[in-house]
Amino acid sequence: MFRRVLIANRGEIAQRVIRACRELGIETVAVYSTADADALYLREADQTICIGPPPGKHSYLSIPSIIAAAEVADVEAIHPGYGFLSENDHFAEVCRSCKIHFIGPEPETIALLGDKVAARELAKRAGVPVVPGSDGPVEDEARALSVAAKIGYPIMIKAAAGGGGRGMRIARNEPSLVTGFHAARAEAQNAFGDGTVYLEKLVENPRHVEVQILADKYGTVLHLGERDCSIQRRHQKLIEESPSAALTPQLRQQICDAAVRVAREANYHNAGTVEFLLSRTGEFYFIEVNCRIQVEHPVTELVTGIDLVQQQLRIAAGEPLQLKQSDIEFRGHAIECRINAEDPEKDFQPSPGRIDLYVPPGGPGVRLDSHAYSGYRIPPNYDSMIGKLLVHRPDRSTAIRTMLRALDEFVIQGPKTTIPIHRQVLSHSDFRAGDHDTGFVERYLSQHPRIAQGKGG
Amino acid sequence: MDLKLIQKLVALMERGKLSELEIEDKDSGLKVRLKGESAFAATHAAPMVHVVHGGGAAAPVAGHAPAMNAGVPAAEVPKPVKQGTTINSPMVGTFYKSSSPDAEPFVRPGVRVVPDKTLCIIEAMKVMNEIKCEISGEILEVLVENGAPVEFGQPLFLVKTD
Numbered sequence: 001m002f003r004r005v006l007i008a009n010r011g012e013i014a015q016r017v018i019r020a021c022r023e024l025g026i027e028t029v030a031v032y033s034t035a036d037a038d039a040l041y042l043r044e045a046d047q048t049i050c051i052g053p054p055p056g057k058h059s060y061l062s063i064p065s066i067i068a069a070a071e072v073a074d075v076e077a078i079h080p081g082y083g084f085l086s087e088n089d090h091f092a093e094v095c096r097s098c099k100i101h102f103i104g105p106e107p108e109t110i111a112l113l114g115d116k117v118a119a120r121e122l123a124k125r126a127g128v129p130v131v132p133g134s135d136g137p138v139e140d141e142a143r144a145l146s147v148a149a150k151i152g153y154p155i156m157i158k159a160a161a162g163g164g165g166r167g168m169r170i171a172r173n174e175p176s177l178v179t180g181f182h183a184a185r186a187e188a189q190n191a192f193g194d195g196t197v198y199l200e201k202l203v204e205n206p207r208h209v210e211v212q213i214l215a216d217k218y219g220t221v222l223h224l225g226e227r228d229c230s231i232q233r234r235h236q237k238l239i240e241e242s243p244s245a246a247l248t249p250q251l252r253q254q255i256c257d258a259a260v261r262v263a264r265e266a267n268y269h270n271a272g273t274v275e276f277l278l279s280r281t282g283e284f285y286f287i288e289v290n291c292r293i294q295v296e297h298p299v300t301e302l303v304t305g306i307d308l309v310q311q312q313l314r315i316a317a318g319e320p321l322q323l324k325q326s327d328i329e330f331r332g333h334a335i336e337c338r339i340n341a342e343d344p345e346k347d348f349q350p351s352p353g354r355i356d357l358y359v360p361p362g363g364p365g366v367r368l369d370s371h372a373y374s375g376y377r378i379p380p381n382y383d384s385m386i387g388k389l390l391v392h393r394p395d396r397s398t399a400i401r402t403m404l405r406a407l408d409e410f411v412i413q414g415p416k417t418t419i420p421i422h423r424q425v426l427s428h429s430d431f432r433a434g435d436h437d438t439g440f441v442e443r444y445l446s447q448h449p450r451i452a453q454g455k456g457g
Numbered sequence: 458m459d460l461k462l463i464q465k466l467v468a469l470m471e472r473g474k475l476s477e478l479e480i481e482d483k484d485s486g487l488k489v490r491l492k493g494e495s496a497f498a499a500t501h502a503a504p505m506v507h508v509v510h511g512g513g514a515a516a517p518v519a520g521h522a523p524a525m526n527a528g529v530p531a532a533e534v535p536k537p538v539k540q541g542t543t544i545n546s547p548m549v550g551t552f553y554k555s556s557s558p559d560a561e562p563f564v565r566p567g568v569r570v571v572p573d574k575t576l577c578i579i580e581a582m583k584v585m586n587e588i589k590c591e592i593s594g595e596i597l598e599v600l601v602e603n604g605a606p607v608e609f610g611q612p613l614f615l616v617k618t619d
Contacts, residue, residue, distance in 0.1 A: 033609075068548065072551060
């Protein structure tokens with residue numbers, strides 16, 4: 001096992017990795033920007049190094065600064081967390097050339113799976129269904145029209161290098177396909193420096209279901225069940241849960257087997273997530289692989305009892321997995337609500353600043369992963385997530401009741417948060433019935449423009 | 458004043474629940490003020506001192522610092538009492554005062570500096586970065602030992618500006 005690990009991230013995930021390391025007896029080196037100098041989680045690290053000014057590109061995204069810190073601190077490995085450099089194959093390559101273990105898959109795997117067209121080809125080779133589409137880049141308008149005619153409208157135009165909704169367009173007919181095609185290309189060129197786009201059939205009102213994978217360096221690939229992340233706003237997940245209310249045992253087996261096949265085909269090791277779209281009629285389609293620990297990983301930790309971050313460290317250090325697929329048992333129901341410093345009444349605009357009063361919830365079945373506290377200043381430079389509130393109960397309806405109770409207990413005075421919208425979603429009959437999809441939040445918000453801020457709203 | 462001494466002082470302050478402590482070092486002429494300020498309640502004041510993490514100059518990161526002194530933010534830098542402007546490190550890395558072990562240091566106290574004059578080298582990712590001066594004045598003090606790890610924003614030189 002490693003003796004000392006550097007954590008190239010901030011906030012709750014830096015804290016999460018520090019906790020895992022401490023339990024494994026690994027020394028931690030936390031790096032931080034001047035915007036995070038006051039953060040309390042830094043005190044839990046054995047060593048801290050300031051790596052730069054607030055802007056991410058000069059601190060948490062600065063490969064030279066992070067590698068210099070790793071060399072100064074003489075660490076054996078770097079945990080990238082999520083976001084920032086976590087899926088940057090160049091960074092993983094630099095770590096390798098500096099003889100520092102990157103806690104994640106190999107750079108080649110990250111590069112392959114980061115290319116959406118290549119990842120889709122890989123899924124097909126693994127015998128995993130993909131959304132019908134152009135099977136590669138679409139260079140011109142005429143080809144776009146002929147491909148669209150073959151797969152049928154509505155069509156989604158996507159950037160090969162894309163993410164976060166940029167370079168994406170929906171086309172419901174030929175004229176909107178033509179305008180959308182050119183707009184998506186221009187947007188992708190501007191945003192990613194690569195104007196390559198491809199076409200896909202749009203699966204309407206799907207569920208987002210993803211499968212957690214653990215794979216070691218010796219060919220063992222396990223799945224840890226699914227997470228349903230259908231409650232999203234503008235492709236940003238808000239609520240995640242496991243198990244998914246939309247899967248039958250048969251379908252669950254099929255989708256988890258498919259995820260394992262994708263991971264095997266990619267020679268994947270470490271923790272990863274294979275994402276799928278699930279249609280209303282029970283067809284599932286591969287979307288992408290996330291080569292990192294995900295924000296919502298604690299959902300899986302709660303239902304399986306397996307510490308995913310500790311497993312990541314063990315795998316990266318070269319230990320074989322001590323688990324077999326049959327050892328993994330799923331117990332109860334877990335739900336996660338992302339607590340973001342955003343104002344749901346003002347189109348979810350970020351609400352940074354000082355937290356005047358912070359009283360975390362507790363009691364049976366509650367887990368809170370958060371780096372916030374009374375007096376903490378949420379810096380305006382990074383993403384707005386300040387915590388993840390989770391519950392684990394024997395069944396879904398009990399879990400929903402516990403979550404509502406925990407949200408009521410949770411006091412955050414100062415910044416606006418997403419707590420009110422979580423209450424609304426969890427109280428909604430469609431969500432309670434498990435009958436919701438990725439369009440739920442946007443539909444709900446268009447019908448309820450004002451989200452009551454008050455208790456019980 | 459070395460790291461170990463500062464750590465000891467911090468521990469003493471913790472135990473005695475002292476919120477402020479000022480020490481003068483006759484040899485260096487440095488005055489250091491340790492100020493307890495914490496996000497915890499006032500009764501649980503944890504002193505905030507800026508230290509070069511990872512130990513002294515001879516053996517960078519020999520033994521890792523105890524958990525208590527971790528997470529010490531860079532913002533609270535003990536201000537040298539000598540009047541002057543500090544030149545701060547623009548990057549994290551290893552500080553070298555000369556271009557090679559037997560070469561003369563780029564600057565030493567009493568030397569006049571002007572913009573573009575090389576002050577030191579900071580090694581990051583095996584690259585030797587020459588750090589250039591941006592102001593004119595006289596070097597009063599070199600605040601970092603040769604070979605010591607430095608972090609972003611750490612004061613390197615004290616300068617009396619023109």
